[in-house]
């Protein structure tokens with residue numbers, strides 16, 4: 077063989093931009109709408125509303141009123157949309173599962189206090205954050221309050237141009253030498269110091285001359301009561317999420333990247349949503365599920381361990397094949413299904429390459445990333461997809477011109493992470509991780525490549541269609 081022939085035997089890595097070198101318009105247009113979604117859907121509830129509205133606009137209906145384009149809701153936090161296919165359900169369904177929760181700061185149940193003329197809110201972080209990322213940036217307040225009489229108040233502050241924002245102040249460097257500088261990075265900012273600056277004007281009592289106790293806290297409660305009809309006890313039956321205020325932006329002189337909060341995993345949520353809405357044909361029954369609680373282990377009744385999928389497929393059976401709506405058949409359908417765990421992976425970090433094993437790390441801009449296994453050292457706690465299923469995905473993507481790559485999260489002994497794949501694998505279905513790679517993952521401003529976002533959308537679409 078000639079050397080030229082031999083070269084062809086090698087596995088090549090290539091930039092996905094090459095596919096669009098003559099025309100990037102589809103990629104850029106797709107990401108304009110993606111950014112709008114990110115700006116709207118900064119919490120799992122907001123993502124839920126967006127997905128529900130889009131599904132409705134596209135002819136999907138609540139499952140108990142529908143026939144073939146169905147919506148399944150789980151407590152305003154997790155949602156699925158499904159399309160009944162031509163093939164009998166015993167051949168399994170095509171399933172894509174992403175998650176719509178993201179790392180953030182939750183308010184504690186009793187959050188409000190004041191110190192040194194500042195009204196403050198105590199937080200408990202949610203998911204894996206680097207605490208130092210959350211200081212000195214503008215923050216927004218997304219609250220869902222359930223009043224004693226059951227009334228629901230959704231309060232958002234910080235997102236409108238004219239809204240105030242909030243922040244967590246950091247210690248000035250002049251005084252940080254010992255209390256922060258000599259500590260380990262993970263200990264320099266204890267969680268209890270992540271308190272949100274919330275107000276600063278005291279309440280003055282005109283009637284009495286004596287000093288009012290907790291006057292700033294009182295004034296904050298006065299404003300919350302006048303503007304939002306809240307009392308302090310309402311925080312006990314509330315969920316308040318504190319998230320970055322800034323909007324999704326193009327990053328780079330060539331606008332190649334999207335920078336935004338919450339792209340893990342709303343990038344896979346958005347691309348899988350668009351995929352089912354835009355897909356052509358209906359060979360298999362397809363389900364696209366948007367889960368909550370992934371960032372804290374998928375526990376809880378809106379997380380992937382809660383068997384919401386069983387409830388969905390049981391109801392699909394009842395609608396599409398009433399004669400087969402039984403426990404045995406449900407197991408059969410799930411066992412024969414094919415799934416994608418649609419989640420992000422970390423891209424090879426250009427300046428911290430030492431944590432990766434570059435030959436097997438995914439590279440930003442090289443297309444959708446297929447991750448055969450997650451877990452940590454020794455593949456512990458991983459869904460390790462079989463070669464057969466990997467072969468199926470490889471064939472599918474290659475045949476349909478999808479630019480894809482494989483990725484391993486970091487060096488073997490470096491760390492690790494998990495996704496929902498292993499929980500869905502419990503049903504016996506084939507499942508593999510597949511999604512966008514990010515730089516700065518789990519930071520308040522994560523970076524994706526627009527071409528990877530678009531390629532992921534195309535990959536999900538062809539998975540559902542074929």
Ligand code: MN
Nearest residue numbers: 340341419420
């Ligand atoms: Mn994720």
Ligand code: MN
Nearest residue numbers: 340341371518
């Ligand atoms: Mn994550």
